[in-house]
Amino acid sequence: MEEVELCFPQLNTSCWKTKRPLSHTVLIYMVLSFISLLTVTLNLLVIISISHFKQLHTPTNLLLLALAVSDFFVGFDMLFQIMLINGCWLLGDLLCTLYLVYDYIFPSTSIGIMVLISIDRYVAICDPLHYSTKVTQGRVQVCVSLCWIISLLYVCIVFKDDMKPPGRYISCVGECGGTLSIFHQFSDFIILFLIPISVIIVLYMRVFVVAVSQARAMRSHIAAVSLERSVKVTVKKSEIKAAGTLGVVIVVFLICICPYFCVTVKGRDTYVSTSSASFVLCLYDSNSCLNPLIYALFYPWFRKCIRLIFTLQILRPGSCETHML
Template identity: 40%
Template sequence: MNIMAHEENITIQYCFPDNNSSCRKEVRTGPVYIFIFILLSCISVCTVVLNLLVIISISHFKQLHTPTNLLILSLAVADLLVGLFLMPVKILELADSCWYLGKVGCYISPVINFLSISASLFSLIVIAIDRYIAVSDPLLYSTRLTVCKMSVIIIIGWSGSLFYAIVFLYFNGYFFRSQVKCFGECVLYVKQSWVIVDLVIVFVTPCSVIILLYSIIFKIARRQAKAVRAVSNGVSKSPSDKVLNTSETKAAKTLGIVIFVYLTCWIPYFISSLTVENVTSVSIVWIVFAWLIYINSSMNPLIYAILYSWFRESVRCILSCRIFESSSSRINLFLERF
């Protein structure tokens, strides 16, 4: 009798009560979820702020208008899209299972998702290639990679990322919306074959290229450091030795951080994707591991900018409002190359 009374008191909520084909609503509440929402919101805000600082710095200060920094700017724009659009949408989805942004929003959201992530990975790869050319052939670097050439490369990369996003969604039937079961649902079902394709294009290939190039860069840097030491006739504890040791240590730390963060953020998602028959965008596994990928967008500005003195100096200028001075774009930031 008590069980029947309890069942009678249960009310089923719907996303759109006035619509007969509305999906059921699953509202997540409680202290644990509130903590998660606050934490993820803070991550989203930090991602936006950090990447905005990078974008403003490189765009405003003329001293930073270099091919390498254009790549960092491209990376920051891609990561800004993640923090500004994807993270808030995913937070709303986690709080409430219903989709309230309409059909257009449902179409656009995954496109921005794949575009930003693909463009971010593209920027990481080209940054590795750029650094490889700079280290292996420093005398010809300025002629081989100019600002104009790098701008064209970035445009091609973003266009390719958009093309891949559209192709991926098209062949998974997303634009046909035949997968929608009820009103208020926005779910992406990924075919197992495309999980493999995505694994190769978005993870295996970029990961292999980045690890290979940074390994070569580190070896070249060590070889050059040994050559300079040999010229110094073996004088121990000389100023040049200290500088070289610092350079080697910084290169090793940067290499280690880049690879560690990249693998940490991406491996769990693809391992989970390969162990299930169907991957959906609302499964709890996908949500957790997708957030790891998004967090990579928060780490990128820390790895590629905050480690360098020019960024710290530019942030001081921005926060002190010195950028509003007429000649602020020509301030010497003591630009430090990779």
């Protein structure tokens, strides 16, 4: 008869450990640890770059900075996800509740800031003449602050029952889970998934249409003034690149968050309790690792910032005045 492994062998009320081959466990730990380290590192580079260099202090980059801050903390959150892979929580009920709140607030804030970024790009492309008056650093700071406040208030509402007292819904010692009512599961799907996704897709499709129209108009102008064929090809490639970038933004975001909300909308009673749920949450959080790659890595100034940081030139006096654009 196979022996049952418990999180706390000395307790009859202990949860069971998830049993898997040692090689699989080591591989999972290594992959998740690497993703966590990469998430923290990339977002820290974005934070340092935008905060240090004055030329990067623009409304758009302020949104990237806010996104990097929330994604930076998501990277640390994944360390706790690693602990839950085997189905055991060893840090007690209070820290479990704090972890659930932590795990909820930063990803939801990242989603809100991504919506703000899509709005910023929509105004920049579709209404460029009024962009400087409509999108200012002051307004961006207010919007980002509201995003954080709304996320915090929403999390407090969702987990108000789990906080009094912590662990009241735990079925066995070593479990870390809370409960989401049907109403909260539905509101999660609407507020954190359906509405942001709809806004992002609609705005990006509008940006794409306008960008393609402008590129075609430019190509027509080039043809009218009889420039070389090679210039026409370059314009056409820019259209393809724009389409690919927008497609990556939407598809990667959907791939990362769809599994979590598919689980939520099916009516799971436990927020985090099994290794499969932990995997879904890790995939959900991994979007924070990809955000700096998608939103910042393709900017030339970011690559230049990385070079200055790793060569320690950022420590030189007056380095904040370096020309980055």
